[in-house]
Amino acid sequence: MTEDPKRKKPQIPIRKNEVIEELKLCDPLDKIILLSIGPKETSHLGVQKRALLISRILAVDSEAEPYKYGLYSETITEKLQNGRNEFFINRRNNKYLLTPEGLYAYQVLLERLKARDKKDIASFIETLHQIDEMDLLALAYHLFPESFKESEIKEIALRTIKRHKKKEFVRAKKEGEKIIIKVMA
Numbered sequence: 001m002t003e004d005p006k007r008k009k010p011q012i013p014i015r016k017n018e019v020i021e022e023l024k025l026c027d028p029l030d031k032i033i034l035l036s037i038g039p040k041e042t043s044h045l046g047v048q049k050r051a052l053l054i055s056r057i058l059a060v061d062s063e064a065e066p067y068k069y070g071l072y073s074e075t076i077t078e079k080l081q082n083g084r085n086e087f088f089i090n091r092r093n094n095k096y097l098l099t100p101e102g103l104y105a106y107q108v109l110l111e112r113l114k115a116r117d118k119k120d121i122a123s124f125i126e127t128l129h130q131i132d133e134m135d136l137l138a139l140a141y142h143l144f145p146e147s148f149k150e151s152e153i154k155e156i157a158l159r160t161i162k163r164h165k166k167k168e169f170v171r172a173k174k175e176g177e178k179i180i181i182k183v184m185a
Contacts, residue, residue: 038129070147
């Protein structure tokens, strides 16, 4: 994973034990949100789409429903705005950034996935943070056709999907309840 040169490498927080204790208080969707924000500042749309993808892969109900920009979870929005999450998350102008403690929690969560033989999921999450917002949006629409139901931007999503299908950057298919994703690097 390449680092943003403008951002300094995060300092490991002094309060590592407090981070571990706070993680114990987090529900599965709180942890999905931490994984969705990741190592760099991200928009609300980016958090929503990554959370949708990660929650489906990890079988956590995000309570997402069709909305203007595809599937949307009011629960995720409420959690992002909840003051209780300020230990891990900073919010600025509808963008989210993890605190040093949040970055440490993100790293801990990725390491836990890797330790549970879910290295492919951890790698996929890291890849999601390298995909630009429009491509992330298109991936969510492609994998979850119910996103089109109330969408006001379906034409934009379809154009982006079509562009990527020609490149075969991502191959995705559903097999029953499973989603099989191959990302060509």
